[in-house]
Amino acid sequence: MEPVYRTLEMIAAAIRAVQGTRLRFDGLDNIPDGGGVLAINHTGYADFLxxxxxxxxxxxxxxxxxKSEVMDLAIMRFLVAHTGSVPVDRSAGSEAYRAAVEALTHGELVAVYPESTISRSFELKEFKTGAVRMAVEAGVPVVPVIVWGAQRQLSKGAKRRIGRTHIPIHVAFGRPVMFDGGEVAGQLSADGATRRLHEVMVAQLHCVQDGYPDAPAGADWLPARLGGSAPTPEEALVIEDAEAQEKAARRAAKRQGE
Structure with missing residues (x-):
């Protein structure tokens, strides 16, 4: 894991330097020394960097x-295997869940996108319960993480801005949240705890957005709520439903051709 991960860190730092990206990190002290689930909002393809x-x-x-779909690419299979990443098959995610819990109990950090997919509206979508459930089972906190600005570089529905653009990107780590086992004993309780995490992250997202230095009206990477031209959450849901149906049709056609 170490050599490949270290190489990826060097590549990410080089990309930052070439693009002139203005990175700002807040709340680094909230990163635990031991195990913890990092619950990250998902607005772009490269927001993990x-x-x-x-x-x-x-x-x-x-x-x-x-997503397990990335395993279709040889380079991604190599990176997943050598960085300790965990591929998730959405139709059968129990194996990935168990691997994540085991990593957490051994003091590792596991990064999860509770929205599951990129948000076209750049607002927080509804969360899946996995982040909360695995944190409770492993007895570790959930750290809410907001990344803002990365969607300007490479995302759905927005122009690609890959060159030397000097884009500001903020990463904010919120205070760790502990959920006890009694609170997340069943699915109904897990849903409630996940809604609480969602509320915490919405407030954190708005705080980061308020402090962001560049938000021109009509920008394609800016939420409609803030005067941008991104689709509203309701409009984005329509687009995403159509995309999901199209992907399902392609998968069905692929299975028939095998």
Whole structure:
């Protein structure tokens, strides 16, 4: 894990330097020394890079839960295997869940995107309960993490801005949240605890957005709530439902052709 992860950190730092990205890290002291679940908002394809660089400031690394679809690519299979990342098959996620809990009990950080997919509206989507449930089972805290600005570089529905753009990107680690076993004893309770985490992260997201230095009206990476041209959460849901149906049709066609 170490050599490949270290190489990826060097590449991420080089990309930052080439692009002139202005990174700001807040709340680094909230990163636990032992195990913990990092619950991260998901607005772009590369928002894991600034999180990794922030963790490096504290001498920590995380095992990211990633979609199993990335395993179709040889390079991604190599990276997943050599960085301790955990591929998640959404139709059968129990194996990934067990691997994550085991890593947490051994003092590792596990990075989870509770929204499961990128948010086209750049607002927080509804959360899955996995982050809370695995934290409770392992007896570790959940650390809410907000990444803001990375969606300007590479995301869904926004123009790609990969060159030397000097984009500011903020990464904010909130205070660790502990959920006890009694609170998350069943699915109904897990849903309630997850809603509480969602509320915490919405407030944290708004705080980060309020302190962000660049928010031009009409920007395609800015939520409609803030005057941007990104779709509203309701509009984004319609787009995402259509995409999901299209992907399901492609998978079905692929199975028939095998």
């Amino acid at each position: 600034p999180v990794g660089l922030a963790l490096r400031e504290r001498g920590r690394r995380a095992r990211f839960l990633v």
